[in-house]
Amino acid sequence: MRIDLSRLDAHAADSVGRERTVDHPADDLLSGLLETVVVPWLASAPLAMWTCRARVLGEWADIAEFPWAWGRDSGFQLLIADEPVESLLTPGATAFEIVGLPSFD
Numbered sequence: 480m481r482i483d484l485s486r487l488d489a490h491a492a493d494s495v496g497r498e499r500t501v502d503h504p505a506d507d508l509l510s511g512l513l514e515t516v517v518v519p520w521l522a523s524a525p526l527a528m529w530t531c532r533a534r535v536l537g538e539w540a541d542i543a544e545f546p547w548a549w550g551r552d553s554g555f556q557l558l559i560a561d562e563p564v565e566s567l568l569t570p571g572a573t574a575f576e577i578v579g580l581p582s583f584d
Contacts, residue, residue, distance in 0.1 A: 480505040480565065482512065484520055486529075486579030500574070505565035512564050513543055513555055517577065521545055527581035534576045535559065537569040542577070 484499045501516055513531075521529050529545040544556045559567075568575055 480568070481574040482516060482564075483574045483576045484517070484579070485577075486521070486524060487581060503564065505568075506563050508561050509542065509559070509564055509567065510557060510561045512575075513557075517543070517579075518545075518555065521547070521579055524579070524581075530580045530582060532578045532580065533567070534569055534572070535567045 480503060482501050482503050484501070486497050499520055503512055503516055507515075517531060528547060530541055531543045531545070532539050533542045535542065541558045543558055545554075546556070564575055
């Protein structure tokens with residue numbers, strides 16, 4: 480399935496790699512998608528804490544937090560159930576949309 484990624488600017492110099500489209504197995508769990516696609520994508524972004532939102536069954540929802548700033552590890556915390564990505568897709572949608580939102584708290 481197609482995964483559309485985009486992230487808001489973390490600072491004025493953040494202009495490279497803010498949008499990306501990848502193909503990913505639809506039956507993979509959300510945690511697998513985050514680990515193999517989102518973690519490397521955000522790791523190339525400026526140092527910040529990130530919250531990812533996705534269009535889940537037609538509604539935008541926070542799906543995970545990535546507390547990387549200030550020397551924290553590169554893991555993430557799921558904010559919704561770890562289900563196959565295809566079960567989260569909005570009916571009729573052609574892609575699973577994920578947006579990264581930076582935070583500097």
